[in-house]
Amino acid sequence: xxxxxxxxxxxxxxxxxxxxxxxxxxxxxxxxxxxxxxxxxxxxxxxxxxxxxxxxxxxxxxxxxxxxxxxxxxxxxxxxxxxxxxxxxxxxxxxxxxxxxxxxxxxxxxxxxxxxxxxxxxxxxxxxxxxxxxxxxxxxxxxxxxxxxxxxxxxxxxxxxxxxxxxxxxxxxxxxxxxxxxxxxxxxxxxxxxxxxxxxxxxxxxxxxxxxxxxxxxxxxxxxxxxxxxxxxxxxxxxxxxxxxxxxxxxxxxxxxxxxxxxxxxxxxxxxxxxxxxxxxxxxxxxxxxx
Amino acid sequence: xxxxxxxxxxxxxxxxxxxxxxxxxxxxxxxxxxxxxxxxxxxxxxxxxxxxxxxxxxxxxxxxxxxxxxxxxxxxxxxxxxxxxxxxxxxxxxxxxxxxxxxxxxxxxxxxxxxxxxxxxxxxxxxxxxxxxxxxxxxxxxxxxxxxxxxxxxxxxxxxxxxxxxxxxxxxxxxxxxxxxxxxxxxxxxxxxxxxxxxxxxxxxxxxxxxxxxxxxxxxxxxxxxxxxxxxxxxxxxxxxxxxxxxxxxxxxxxxxxxxxxxxxxxxxxxxxxxxxxxxxxxxxxxxxxxxxxxxxxxxxxxxxxxxxxxxxxxxxxxxxxxxxxxxxxxxxxxxxxxxxxxxxxxxxxxxxxxxxxxxxxxxxxxxxxxxxxxxxxxxxxxxxxxxxxxxxxxxxxxxxxxxxxxxxxxxxxxxxxxxxxxxxxxxxxxxxx
Numbered sequence: 229x230x231x232x233x234x235x236x237x238x239x240x241x242x243x244x245x246x247x248x249x250x251x252x253x254x255x256x257x258x259x260x261x262x263x264x265x266x267x268x269x270x271x272x273x274x275x276x277x278x279x280x281x282x283x284x285x286x287x288x289x290x291x292x293x294x295x296x297x298x299x300x301x302x303x304x305x306x307x308x309x310x311x312x313x314x315x316x317x318x319x320x321x322x323x324x325x326x327x328x329x330x331x332x333x334x335x336x337x338x339x340x341x342x343x344x345x346x347x348x349x350x351x352x353x354x355x356x357x358x359x360x361x362x363x364x365x366x367x368x369x370x371x372x373x374x375x376x377x378x379x380x381x382x383x384x385x386x387x388x389x390x391x392x393x394x395x396x397x398x399x400x401x402x403x404x405x406x407x408x409x410x411x412x413x414x415x416x417x418x419x420x421x422x423x424x425x426x427x428x429x430x431x432x433x434x435x436x437x438x439x440x441x442x443x444x445x446x447x448x449x450x451x452x453x454x455x456x457x458x459x460x461x462x463x464x465x466x467x468x469x470x471x472x473x474x475x476x477x478x479x480x481x482x483x484x485x486x487x488x489x490x491x492x493x494x495x496x497x498x499x500x501x502x503x504x505x506x507x508x509x510x511x512x513x514x515x516x517x518x519x
Numbered sequence: 520x521x522x523x524x525x526x527x528x529x530x531x532x533x534x535x536x537x538x539x540x541x542x543x544x545x546x547x548x549x550x551x552x553x554x555x556x557x558x559x560x561x562x563x564x565x566x567x568x569x570x571x572x573x574x575x576x577x578x579x580x581x582x583x584x585x586x587x588x589x590x591x592x593x594x595x596x597x598x599x600x601x602x603x604x605x606x607x608x609x610x611x612x613x614x615x616x617x618x619x620x621x622x623x624x625x626x627x628x629x630x631x632x633x634x635x636x637x638x639x640x641x642x643x644x645x646x647x648x649x650x651x652x653x654x655x656x657x658x659x660x661x662x663x664x665x666x667x668x669x670x671x672x673x674x675x676x677x678x679x680x681x682x683x684x685x686x687x688x689x690x691x692x693x694x695x696x697x698x699x700x701x702x703x704x705x706x707x708x709x710x711x712x713x714x715x716x717x718x719x720x721x722x723x724x725x726x727x728x729x730x731x732x733x734x735x736x737x738x739x740x741x742x743x744x745x746x747x748x749x750x751x752x753x754x755x756x757x758x759x760x761x762x763x764x765x766x767x768x769x770x771x772x773x774x775x776x777x778x779x780x781x782x783x784x785x786x787x788x789x790x791x792x793x794x795x796x797x798x799x800x801x802x803x804x805x806x807x808x809x810x811x812x813x814x815x816x817x818x819x820x821x822x823x824x825x826x827x828x829x830x831x832x833x834x835x836x837x838x839x840x841x842x843x844x845x846x847x848x849x850x851x852x853x854x855x856x857x858x859x860x861x862x863x864x865x866x867x868x869x870x871x872x873x874x875x876x877x878x879x880x881x882x883x884x885x886x887x888x889x890x891x892x893x894x895x896x897x898x899x900x901x902x903x904x905x906x907x908x909x910x911x912x913x914x915x916x917x918x919x920x921x922x923x924x925x926x927x928x929x930x931x932x933x934x935x936x937x938x939x940x941x942x943x944x945x946x947x948x949x950x951x952x953x
Contacts, residue, residue, distance in 0.1 A: 270624070271915040273644050357786040358794075358803060374730065380786040382934055466612075466742070467923070469788045469930035470937075485617045486919035487641070 257500075260493040268490035283494040293495065295471055296479040299386065300455060300499075303475050307393045307454045312447060314394065315401025322402060323409055333406075340399035348463025351392040355379050355464075379465055382472040389464055389473050393454060401446060408442035409435070441513075448510040452503050568600040569853035571630035571860060574619060576610040578792075578812050578877075583607055585876050589869050593860065596868075601856045603631075612742035612791060613922050616641075623647045623848060630851035631860055634683060634844045636910060637917050639675040642846070644915070648682040649847040654858045655681055660866040663883050672844070675913055682846060684861040686870075687879040689810030689841035690908045691746055691830070692900035694817060698824050699723075699733060699805040707826075711754040711833030715773060721805035722782045731781060737798045737807030738774075738783035740933060741791035745911060745925045746839035747808035748774055750830040753837030759912050762947040763940075766834065771932065771939040778933045788930040810841055811878035814897040827900035832907075840908035843879070880905075916952050924949040 267279045287293050322333050339347070354362050355378035363375040378388040412435065420430050436443075458481045461467065467474030467482055474482070476499050483492035573590070577583040590605040606629065608615050616638040622628040624645060634642075642648050655661050655669070664685055672683045693714075700707070703721045708714040718735035725732040739747055749759065751774045757767025777783050784790065784798055792809075799807045800820045808830070817825045830838045845861040847854055863869040866883040874881040874892075880901050881887050892898050911917060925946065932942035 270620075270645060271641050271918070358784060358798060359801075375785075377785045380789045382931075382936060465789065466926070468927050469740070470934060471927050471931075482923050485614070486922060487617075487620070488919070 260496055263490050264494035264497055266490050268488075268493070270487035270489060279490075283491050286491065287494055287498070292471055292474070292479065293476075296474050296476045299472075299474060300476040302386070303390065303393070304451055304455050306390050307397070308447060308450050310390075310394045311397035311450060311454075312401050312443070315398045316405060318398055318402040319405040319409065322406055336402060337399045339396050340403075342396070344396070344457065344459030345463045347392060347396055348460045351388075351395075351460075352379065352464045355388050380469060382470050385465055385469060386473045389461055392460055392464065393457070396460065397450060397454070400450065404442060404446040405439060408439045412438050445510060445513070448506060451506050455499070455503055568602075569856035570602040570604060571851065571853050571857050573603050573605050573860065574608055574629040574632040575605060576608055576615050576633060578610070579816065581815075582877055585873065589864075589872050592872075593863050593869060597859060597863070599856065599859060601853075601859055603860050613918070616918070620645075620647075623850070626850070628848055628850065630853060631845055631847050631857045633686070634846045636671070636675040636683065636842050636844065637913050637921070639682065640677060640913060640915050641918065643676050643678070643682055647849055649849050649851065649854055649857075651681045651684060651847070651858070655684075658858075658862060660862065660883075663866045663885055665882070665884065668882055671842075677913075683844035684846065684858075684865050685882040686843050686845050686861075686864050687874050687877075687881055689812055689843070689879055690901040690904040691750070691808050691810050691839045691841065692827050692897070692904050693806050693808055693830055694799060694813070694825060694827050695806045696799075696802070696821065696824055697826055699802075703805070707828050708831050710831050714754075714831050715777075718777055718782050718806065719780070733802065734784050734798075734804045735782040735806060736777055737790070737795040737804035738778060738787035739790055739792070739795050739808070740778075740788040740926065740930055741794075742922055742926050743792055744790075744929065745921055746841070748925075748929065749911065750808070750838050753835040754830070754833035756834035758835070758837075759950065762943045762950070768939050768943050771943050774929075775932055775939055779935070788933045811880065811897045811901055814878040814895075815876075827897050829900050829904040836907045838904045838908050840905075840910055842910070912950065914950065916950055920946070920950045 264283055265278060265280060266276055267282065268276050318336060322329065322336065326332075342350075354360055357363065357375050357377040357380055360375070360378070362378070363372070366372045367375065376384060378384050416434050416438075417430060420434060425433065455475075456477050458477050461473055461475060461478050462481065465473045467478045476495060480492045480495045480499065483495065575586055577586055586607070587605055590603045594602050608618055611618075613635075616635060619628065619632055619634075620638070620641060623642070624647065628647075639648075668685045668688075669681055672681045672685065673679055676682050695707070699721050700717070702725075703717075703723060705717045705720045706713075708717045720735070721733065722731055722735040723733045724730060738744070752758070752762070752767050752770035755766045755770035755773065757764055757770045761767060778787055784803060786794065790798070795804070795807045796809070796813055796816075798804045800817070814827075830836070845864055847857040847861060851857050864873065866885075870881055870883045871886050871889070873879070874886060875889070878895070878897060880898065881892065886892070911921065928937065928942050928945045928949075931937040932939060937945075
């Protein structure tokens with residue numbers, strides 16, 4: 229039997245791309261792993277040395293770290309959950325036939341197309357306790373007697389920031405689901421109509437089951453992005469007041485900017501593993517579809 | 520097979536060419552570095568026609584333009600053909616220093632940059648700054664700057680060497696609105712107790728609707744607020760060295776009381792520079808603490824209805840001496856040209872243009888003697904504050920303490936989540952951590 233000749237061409241052709249990916253993705257990850265086992269603090273460069281699990285032990289004893297973990301869970305669950313809820317409603321509206329639908333679809337994309345830092349600054353001024361337009365409207369509608377210090381008190385700051393990320397992410401869900409919706413054959417709805425199905429029955433028996441994969445992948449992608457996002461929180465509150473809006477990614481950023489790279493690398497790795505546990509189903513799903 | 524051979528040959532040639540280019544690029548800096556280290560006359564000649572990059576921040580758009588004008592004039596008038604390219608970066612509550620450090624350690628930093636004393640240990644520990652001892656020793660205008668200022672530069676580096684070229688200082692004082700003081704029936708405070716009373720009395724409901732319209736004190740709870748806060752701590756006899764002493768804690772209690780009694784805007788826990796200035800300029804606060812950098816816009820807004828007094832003495836007296844210096848990076852290929860530029864800003868035309876327009880306190884003695892500085896009421900408050908002005912201790916913990924620990928801990932205290940004692944314990948431990 230003739231032995232199958234090894235074809236090296238695919239490997240040769242793919243090798244430049246693989247090398248680049250290895251350099252820009254795997255090298256930094258390996259660097260971060262090494263750093264997380266050192267007291268790699270550039271403010272004290274002469275004291276950098278291997279410290280084993282010291283950074284991780286410190287992390288587990290650090291109340292600010294646990295507050296950041298708790299905030300991250302709230303940030304992701306409410307942020308992504310409500311983005312999905314409102315995105316789904318928006319998508320159902322945008323899928324209706326009405327005059328100027330194309331224009332409304334384009335305009336509804338604006339929050340998604342706006343840079344995060346700009347969104348943060350914009351909403352910071354909307355919420356402002358002294359001059360903010362939101363307080364002005366609420367006062368004029370006589371809904372409140374005195375301005376609410378949305379971003380200056382721990383009880384309202386985090387909720388205010390979550391509203392901002394929801395506002396930003398709604399169009400992404402709407403557009404992704406809308407794209408999936410376009411792929412549902414119209415015949416299915418016609419058949420349901422003939423069978424006398426109500427609108428709600430069509431939504432829960434046809435629309436949602438057909439969109440299951442799109443919804444699943446969109447939620448996973450958004451969970452990863454939202455958990456990693458720093459720009460909106462940082463530009464609105466910097467993680468304050470009193471760490472009340474500090475998520476894990478903002479804590480990592482704050483620690484990294486003061487050059488405590490060992491500690492921040494350790495936290496970054498933990499966040500990576502937490503997100504990997506969410507991303508693995510997505511990757512497995514992608515491979516299944518690929519094969 | 521022929522095709523494979525052809526690809527291999529092309530790849531090999533590309534690799535060789537890339538390698539040669541990289542080698543040449545990396546060889547050039549070494550060549551220049553060796554020239555720099557000789558300090559020869561030939562080297563000075565080679566600096567002619569040099570282009571240097573300069574990073575700076577500006578507090579507002581007028582100062583941005585001012586700096587660009589100063590750079591333009593220097594480029595046109597210096598007799599060595601040096602070209603300075605000015606690149607502005609936001610101060611960002613101290614984020615500027617972090618950006619600068621990241622750029623410098625990554626090899627992408629400028630030749631010269633505006634700088635703060637507090638960042639010195641970080642940069643010198645990583646050997647990023649040029650030692651200026653020889654340059655200053657050979658500088659014909661070195662005596663135009665007080666030797667005390669050179670000593671502060673040495674203290675900041677923790678060595679006997681100077682790494683920072685003095686440029687200007689800013690001594691914090693209290694801005695106040697004479698018309699509001701008059702309405703509230705209070706005089707300019709001369710003691711700390713009088714200041715606390717003035718803050719209380721100038722908090723007013725001016726239209727009788729039961730809500731506060733003017734707050735006595737524009738408190739800064741965000742990053743940068745540790746400077747005015749330090750004055751309250753010292754006024755009770757406390758100090759940065761022992762923030763857990765009874766005196767320091769009492770100063771903190773005063774600070775918290777101002778907020779919790781409603782004498783400062785409710786947003787104070789997160790108010791930064793922009794907010795305290797906006798609140799003062801809109802008439803929402805009667806007093807706030809800043810330096811002469813804001814005086815020009817205050818006068819533009821209020822005319823004669825704004826004045827200043829130094830932070831009054833209690834059991835102790837302290838105000839923050841802000842500072843701005845310039846540094847030259849060790850990695851600069853044009854160190855002599857860079858020194859020409861920082862010297863121009865320290866004691867030549869650049870010093871006069873910048874300090875007169877911004878109202879910052881000049882370091883050049885000859886510029887200090889100008890009528891502008893002798894007759895200005897804000898400058899007078901600065902100069903009166905100089906004897907008790909100081910800085911937050913410069914340690915390797917200071918940057919983090921200023922940027923995250925102080926604002927979050929003080930916010931927790933202001934919002935009632937932590938007591939004064941608990942907050943001060945955290946601030947003490949984090950500032951003096953080994």
